[in-house]
Amino acid sequence: MNRPVTISLDAMGGDIGADVVVPAALGYLKQDKKTALILVGDEDTLQAMLGNHGFGDRLRIKHASEVVAMDELPSKALRNKKDSSMRVAIDLVKSGDADACVSAGNTGALMATSRFVLKMLPNIDRPAIITALPSITGQTFMLDLGANVDCSAGHLFQFAVMGSETVSAVTDISNPTIGLLNIGQEEIKGNEQVKQAHELLHASSLNYVGYVEGDDVFQGGTDVIVADGFVGNIALKSSEGVAKMIRHFMRLEFKKNLLTQLAGLIALPVLRSLAKRIDHRHYNGASLLGLRGIVIKSHGGADKIAFMNAISIARKEVSSDVPSRIAEQVKAHLDKRETA
Amino acid sequence: MNRPVTISLDAMGGDIGADVVVPAALGYLKQDKKTALILVGDEDTLQAMLGNHGFGDRLRIKHASEVVAMDELPSKALRNKKDSSMRVAIDLVKSGDADACVSAGNTGALMATSRFVLKMLPNIDRPAIITALPSITGQTFMLDLGANVDCSAGHLFQFAVMGSETVSAVTDISNPTIGLLNIGQEEIKGNEQVKQAHELLHASSLNYVGYVEGDDVFQGGTDVIVADGFVGNIALKSSEGVAKMIRHFMRLEFKKNLLTQLAGLIALPVLRSLAKRIDHRHYNGASLLGLRGIVIKSHGGADKIAFMNAISIARKEVSSDVPSRIAEQVKAHLDKRETA
Structure with missing residues (x-):
């Protein structure tokens, strides 16, 4: 061209x-x-x-x-x-x-x-939605965020491949670590699709690190987290909800009286710097893969x-x-x- | 006795x-x-x-x-x-x-x-785990938090009944509002179990308010939120993860230099008051229902x-x-x- x-x-x-x-x-x-x-x-x-x-x-x-x-x-x-x-x-x-x-x-x-x-x-059977989220150590990419509900293990595997390629393309990480979102490692835990996807990922040449839990998304350490769209969407939205709640309470506390307002004024640069770190605007843009x-x-x-x-x-x-x-x-x- | x-x-x-x-x-x-x-x-x-x-x-x-x-x-x-x-x-x-x-x-x-x-x-086919979570307007109870994966619509209905009774027993809310956790209202969204549970709940005498999304958990307005254990657990853990990340970054920002440390000292009572509002210790104790x-x-x-x-x-x-x-x-x- x-x-x-x-x-x-x-x-x-x-x-x-x-x-x-x-x-x-x-x-x-x-x-x-x-x-x-x-x-x-x-x-x-x-x-x-x-x-x-x-x-x-x-x-x-x-x-x-x-x-x-x-x-x-x-x-x-x-x-x-x-x-x-x-x-x-x-x-x-x-x-x-x-x-x-x-x-x-x-x-x-x-x-x-x-x-x-x-x-x-x-x-590829189904498209998936991926986005970057802030984490303690940098950023974590998560997919699928809502395009697919009721995924099979094979779909989750395809998501992992798509996530791995996308992240190595848009970041400087050449062989991204992949985690599978699950609810812990006890035997009663984990649904069937996730258990089967775990086997597929283990047997593959992807840089698969095993199961991760909901809190790992924001703790960092895993580059790509794979989930079905229902679970991924709920995880994303719940997290947004908590962040909003904390922001709401923080404003409320700093507005309580003259003294707290003054404290807020003094803390403002620090709070701004904090807000910048987790500013969703810098993470805006989800890819349809x-x-x-x-x-x-x-x-x-x-x-x-x-x-x-x-x-x-x-x-x-x-x-x-x-x-x-x-x-x-x-x-x-x-x-x-x-x-x- | x-x-x-x-x-x-x-x-x-x-x-x-x-x-x-x-x-x-x-x-x-x-x-x-x-x-x-x-x-x-x-x-x-x-x-x-x-x-x-x-x-x-x-x-x-x-x-x-x-x-x-x-x-x-x-x-x-x-x-x-x-x-x-x-x-x-x-x-x-x-x-x-x-x-x-x-x-x-x-x-x-x-x-x-x-x-x-x-x-x-x-x-009752399966036990479920319920706990209270902080929300902007007070608290929200959520179940199941991980006892059940792969739930049927009937199980979700039973969770709703158990949640409603528990909340009316341990709080002063006599007829708690019930929401069903879903990923939005577009036609492609929502998995089969959730759609069927929605019908069962609509037809019942429970105080059912319809679908809620992940961020509604912390925005408040719904007393009981029903989900299968996989989704509920992921929502809970992801939220904990975000809260931990924000705490981590807040500490980091306030520790950056002498000036920010001073700001932190001045803002300390406000930050303590904020921490108290969302202190997970005051929400500790999940019931096995x-x-x-x-x-x-x-x-x-x-x-x-x-x-x-x-x-x-x-x-x-x-x-x-x-x-x-x-x-x-x-x-x-x-x-x-x-x-x-």
Whole structure:
């Protein structure tokens, strides 16, 4: 290709839409001079917001007349909104006009549409969602975060391969450690799928370290944690819930009276520095893996900084061609298993 | 019965054993003048620790020659350690010498032994573990926390009934709201068991409010949250992990330099007050429900305050006779369903 790396953005998706995506696009182009972006959505709206942006061909608009609502049923969005900003952004990846796509829209619709338009990679049954989470020692990647419920051991194994490849592609870890989320090591514990996946992983050439428990996600020490989508989603959401609760109580305590307000003022730089460490915005951008193309899901409520981070993740995955790496590795593991 | 309410304590269980349980027993007896405790474990050790305690018959020792290790397989503990402090403490409930039992020992062994010795209540297939967790609006009870993996919709329904009865017994909430843990309301979401349990709960006379997500546990608003043991355990452990990580980073930030240390000193009362709000010790004590007797599991690493809290929970469940209430309510729900 003679064009620069190009990423299509669903400009109307998310809780806020263009008011976040447009500033994020402008911010991103300033910091990455080699990448082009295509804003997909209502042309008049976007044109009016952009004005004379000065990025020339690196920032273009592609018109789409519809928007997928955040609460729209995925099947309905897929069937009825063929000119939605989400659909057109994905179509651009399919046609080769874009190398990746980022959307803050409805997760279910994004997954269903991506799967329909781009198709699955060979030997992968189901797409999975992966994201990085902060941990004491750095970061932990976890998948699946909600695309799949009722997974078989084979699905969990595929997730492990996809997670391993993605993490080695987007970080500097060459052979990521893989853990399988379970509830401890006593004999009554662990469900059937997990026990079988444990055997498959043990027998593979992946850097498998065994079972990990819920608290290991944030303690660090494991690069990739594999779970079925139901469990992964609950773990993610519960953790977000605790963090929110602590933040809420901290504000309440510091606001109690003049003295605590003063203490809060003095502690402010420290608290800010703490907040920065676990700022979810720096972790925004979940990858939809297993597809013949790169699709990044931004949090629906993402702000400019968070959305820019999601674009960066898309860019990294393009550089290292994550889908091809996944396809190769899954095939290699299958071949090895057949030879064994 | 002509004796005071009596609670047997597995004095050797947990990561620390008698060094926590004995001080907790003495501390508890000071604040509750009407209850008696039986310390179960090595008589010589316990006698030496107690000395002349001054509580007379309200604090007795029952000898047991063995201890169940924290990592011992439940089936082995059950088969080989018939004179363990855990087993003898449960036997005392069975024989009627105690009204409830508290152990900080190995969860799997406690569950297996309690089930074997005490037996299940009629119409309950599996025991479940419930505990209170802090939330923005007060507290949320969650079950099951790891006793059951691979639950059917019927099991989840039984958990809901048990949770509802327990919470109305140990709190002042007369008709607790029940939520079912799920991963959202989109059509692709939710596994089969959860969807079926949703129907059963909707059709019942329980105060069912519908699906809740992982973050709702800590946001409050629902009194009882029902999940299968795998999911519940992962949610609990992940949340503990996040809280630990935040604590860790907070310490790190306040220790960075002299200035931040000073800020920390000034903010200390506020931070202590915050810590108190979410102090897991005040939530220590998980109830094993569905048994013909009251068994409370204390956290393995519980300290004196935490263990005392677990004894208080046992005491409350004795007062309101939780097992009988559960048996009655489960029967009532079944009768209603048959009539319908």
